[in-house]
Amino acid sequence: MNKTQQSLNPDPIRFYALRHYFVIFVLMGLLSALIGRALYIQIVDKDFLSYQGVQRQIRTIETPAYRGTITDRYGTPLAISTPVDSVWVNPAEILRNLSALKQVVKKLKLDYPETISMLKQKADKEFVYLKRQLEPELAIQVAEGVDGVYLQREYHRYYPAGEVVSHIVGYTDIDDRGQEGLELVYQDWLKAQPGQRRVIRNRKGAVVEEIAQVKPARSGNDLTSSIDMRLQYIAYRSLVRAINYHAAKSGSAVLLDVRTGEILAMVNQPSYNPNQRKNQNPAQRRNRALTDVFEPGSAIKPFTLAAAIDRGLFDNESRIDTAPGWFMVKGHPIKDIRNYGELDLAGVLRKSSNVGASRIALSMRPKDLWQSFKNYGFGEPSGVSFPAESAGYLSHYSDWQTLDHATMGFGYGLSVSITQLARAYAVIANGGQEIELSLIKKEPQKVIENQIMRHVMKPSTAALMMEMLEQVVGSSGTATRAAIPGYRIAGKTGTAKKSTDGGYQQDNYIAVFAGIAPASNPRLVMAVMIDEPTQNGYYGGKVAAPVFQEVMSNALRILDIAPDDLPALQAGIADKEQGA
Structure with a gap:
């Protein structure tokens, strides 16, 4: 090979050495850049990047x-x-x-x-x-x-x-x-x-x-709350038993403390379990004691009499001729189940005379009867302030016909809730003073300081009504099944036909009882309503009064309320001992 050829073909060993150094140089440059970047991140940009990282985890x-x-x-x-x-x-x-x-x-x-x-x-x-x-x-x-x-x-x-x-x-x-x-x-x-x-x-x-x-x-x-679960359980159990025994559609009961207006028990049937609400019928969730209204029938009669007595139209000696057991009002008959003849006012309640109650109602101006009913709480909310509570129905007196005026006297033509009815009976029990109902427990001192009560019935009238209502629970009255041995009980039954768009149904009834205990010193009021009882009777005295008797007798014992009729209690004990 000549010199010219050697110059055209460089030494391969030298060529590869140069390429090797070039690769090393590039790698060293990259490594230096990485080291520089790492130093920058760790020293210069440390706070910023740390903040950004934390922010992506902070919640x-x-x-x-x-x-x-x-x-x-x-x-x-x-x-x-x-x-x-x-x-x-x-x-x-x-x-x-x-x-x-x-x-x-x-x-x-x-x-x-x-x-x-x-x-x-x-x-x-x-x-x-x-x-x-x-x-x-x-x-x-x-x-x-x-x-x-x-x-x-x-x-x-x-x-x-x-x-x-x-x-x-x-x-x-x-x-x-x-x-x-x-x-x-x-x-x-x-x-x-x-x-x-x-x-x-x-x-x-x-x-x-x-x-x-x-x-x-x-x-x-x-x-x-104001509820006493001991009494609530007893009331619920008794109501369920009555609904089943009489094959009734529904029912409600309310127990009040007369002195404070506190609701101690409020029960309804049908009911629902709030822990298991799937596939429930909305009707089961209705608090019927406050939302459902009905015509109270004869349970309203004490208030018809009280309105007339308050106005001096009648007194304890007054007599009402109910013969021959019916009379006509604008072509419509008003009837009793039999001819009671002449009755005193207590007899009108004791026998539950529709004729007597109508004659007393008609003795008053429509305005006066309407105003008294309003004062007793009918047609007004009960004051509990509960969702969907009904105020009931009491039409203005200017809309009354003579027949409306007459039937108002025995509980047809107006509608009430069972809570309103209990509150009205509490007026009688409380000496004629209205009370403020509550589902929240009241502090004793605040009850005294804050409870503003007004007289809506004369104390003398309330006392007279208590005497008359005691006779209703007596042996000759319609509520013998409400009697409690050892206690004087005052109360009134009610049995009303249910109304529909086509008029009153002949075979569907509302059975009602409202009572006060003990009558000598009222502490408790209870009202019971059974809707459409279809078996084993339908009268208020037979269907609703036993519920009152069972619950009230237990309440008097649990609350340690002393008997106020010891002679009757002793006589009953003696009779049992003789029978044994």
Whole structure:
């Protein structure tokens, strides 16, 4: 090879050496850049990047608080909040792990295709509930070890007494908002105020550090009702037994404390369990004692007589001729079940004479009878301030025809709730003073200081009515089944045909009894209504009075109210001993 050829072909060893150095140079440059960038991040940009990283993990989460407890007057819980856990997911995370999602859906007993569809529709969200308010043990089993599935602590409302007091207490929805009863009326008082706190979560959603409390949680206020659960259970059991025995459509009963106006028991049938509300008939949730109205029939007669006595038209010596057991008003007959002849006022109540009550009603101007009925609380709300409470119906006197005027005297042409009727009888028991009803326990001192009562019936008239109503429960009256050994009881029965658009039904009745105990020093008033009894009688004295007798006898014993008819009690004991 000549010199010219050597110059055209450089040394291959030298060429490869140069290329090797070039690669090393490039790699060293890249390494220097990485080191420089790392130093910049760690030293110059450290605070900024640290802040950005933390912000991507910091979350403001809700601190749950529990709703206020509802209790009876002695602290027995009627509505409490129990801790539960709700299962939620981050759709973007869980959709990357379908096998785990399938197991979660199976444990929660959800439909897998529907769940997948729902999560895909909400894929842009970070928080989606799968199922709410599970028992904590089950919720932990569902979420444990599964990325993208988390738990949130909530509180679930539980009602220990179930259907026994459901119409009073009501219930809340899944978000703890009151929907019925005291839960609704006192929503603002009972509701909790959830708090907020700022935390750092790890990639699995677990809280790894508490940063700060943004807003403190505040639990709801407790509420003490006026209900005495001992009496509530007894009243409920007695009403259910009566409804079943008489194959009735429905029924209600209310027990009042005469001195304070507190409602000690309020029961209805049919009822419902607020802990299990799926597929329930809405009619079962109605508090019939306040919402349902009916024509009271003869239970209104004491107030017809009281209105006339208050105006000086009659007194204890007055006589009413009811012969021959009927009379005509504008072509319509008003009848008694038999000819009672001449009766005194007590006899009109004792025999429950429609003729006598109508003649007394017609002796007054329509305006005067109407005004008295209004004063006794008919056609007015009871004052309980309950959802959907009915004020009943009492038409203005200017709209009355003569027949309306006459039938008002024995309880047709107006409608009342059983609570209104109980309140009216409390006027008689309270010496003619109206009382303010309450489903909330009243403090004794506040009852004295704040309860403003007005006389709507003369005390002398109220006392006379008590004497007459005692005779109704006596051996010659219509309410012998309301009698309680050892106690003087005053009360009145009522039996009314049910009205429809086509007139009064011949075979459907309302059976009513309202009574006061003990008559010598009234403490309690109870009113009972049974709707459409179809077996074993339909008269108020046979259907409703026994419910009063059972509940009131237990109430007098439980509340330690002394007997006021000891001679009769001793005579009864002696008769039993002789019979034995």
